[in-house]
Amino acid sequence: MGIVIIGGGAMGRAMYDGWINAGVPENSIAVADLNADLCCGSADFLLRDTGQSKMVVLAVKPQYVASVLEAHAQLLNPGDIVTSVAAGVRLTTLNGLVSDTVVVARAMPNLAVALNSGTIGIAIANGVSEAMVQNLTSVYDKLGKSFCIDEQQIDSFTAIAGSGPAYFFQFVEHLAANCAHLDIHQDIADSIVTQVMVGAAAMLADTDLPGASELRNRVTSQEGTTEAGLKSLEANGVLSQLVKNCLIDARERARELSEIEYRHG
Numbered sequence: 001m002g003i004v005i006i007g008g009g010a011m012g013r014a015m016y017d018g019w020i021n022a023g024v025p026e027n028s029i030a031v032a033d034l035n036a037d038l039c040c041g042s043a044d045f046l047l048r049d050t051g052q053s054k055m056v057v058l059a060v061k062p063q064y065v066a067s068v069l070e071a072h073a074q075l076l077n078p079g080d081i082v083t084s085v086a087a088g089v090r091l092t093t094l095n096g097l098v099s100d101t102v103v104v105a106r107a108m109p110n111l112a113v114a115l116n117s118g119t120i121g122i123a124i125a126n127g128v129s130e131a132m133v134q135n136l137t138s139v140y141d142k143l144g145k146s147f148c149i150d151e152q153q154i155d156s157f158t159a160i161a162g163s164g165p166a167y168f169f170q171f172v173e174h175l176a177a178n179c180a181h182l183d184i185h186q187d188i189a190d191s192i193v194t195q196v197m198v199g200a201a202a203m204l205a206d207t208d209l210p211g212a213s214e215l216r217n218r219v220t221s222q223e224g225t226t227e228a229g230l231k232s233l234e235a236n237g238v239l240s241q242l243v244k245n246c247l248i249d250a251r252e253r254a255r256e257l258s259e260i261e262y263r264h265g
């Protein structure tokens with residue numbers, strides 16, 4: 001199956017890199033962008049070539065999805081797949097822009113797809129065959145781990161997984177910036193903090209090890225340094241409330257985006 005990604009920005013490029021890393025042949029995948037510097041491969045060829053089925057991935061900002069899909073709708077053949085990764089653009093909007101014979105889905109990836117470590121939520125319109133669902137999820141599984149979800153869950157998935165890496169990066173930034181208060185110079189602070197996070201993530205990902213809660217317990221010696229630090233971090237439940245607010249606000253924004261009428265592009 002050919003893959004054409006429309007939009008070669010942060011997400012479109014990350015998906016392209018992930019699929020190439022996973023062994024998708026370079027002549028079966030392309031990126032089309034208004035900026036020639038962001039294009040890869042022969043998108044026009046893949047879009048027009050009727051010989052093989054194709055998946056078109058809409059990786060433009062939500063407000064451009066409808067106009068981009070309208071512009072390409074006549075190039076889609078029966079059985080072709082359209083997936084939109086845009087936050088807030090509903091399946092009904094997508095379905096309304098293509099013929100009934102084209103399969104429509106929403107995917108919500110995160111940037112770790114570039115390293116095949118992505119978390120991808122997939123919501124597929126009702127009535128799509130099981131074989132097609134398998135086909136679609138197997139393509140996305142090449143980018144990390146995919147989860148089939150109901151469309152009603154996708155705004156929450158966006159808040160947790162789509163935006164999630166940014167929360168992590170923000171925390172890393174705060175850790176690194178605050179090293180200065182502990183007399184650790186900035187020139188090594190970033191490397192130290194990065195290595196701490198990489199090590200901790202590797203432990204979390206190791207299925208032979210326990211989950212986050214037990215791992216935290218293992219680090220936390222009684223009356224030791226970690227206990228003192230965590231006491232401050234968790235004081236009055238502020239961290240938990242902050243995280244809750246963060247997720248709720250992100251989901252609310254996804255919901256707001258889905259209330260916008262995108263039909264006009």
Ligand SMILES: NC(=O)C1=CN([C@@H]2O[C@H](COP(=O)(O)OP(=O)(O)OC[C@H]3O[C@@H](n4cnc5c(N)ncnc54)[C@H](OP(=O)(O)O)[C@@H]3O)[C@@H](O)[C@H]2O)C=CC1
Nearest residue numbers: 007008009010011032033034059060061062085086087162
């Ligand atoms: N970034 C992320 O981590 C995630 C993003 N997403 C979704 O992915 C989508 C893209 O986000 P992101 O990559 O961050 O955004 P970017 O702005 O980085 O990328 C979008 C790209 O699409 C280009 N573009 C606009 N119109 C067209 C067109 N008609 N044809 C071809 N290319 C076009 C833009 O060009 P120009 O800049 O000139 O307009 C830009 O290069 C969004 O809908 C977002 O909701 C989903 C999950 C995570």
Ligand SMILES: O=C(O)[C@@H]1CCC=N1
Nearest residue numbers: 087158161162163164
């Ligand atoms: O911030 C955004 O709206 C997009 C969707 C999830 C991550 N980036």
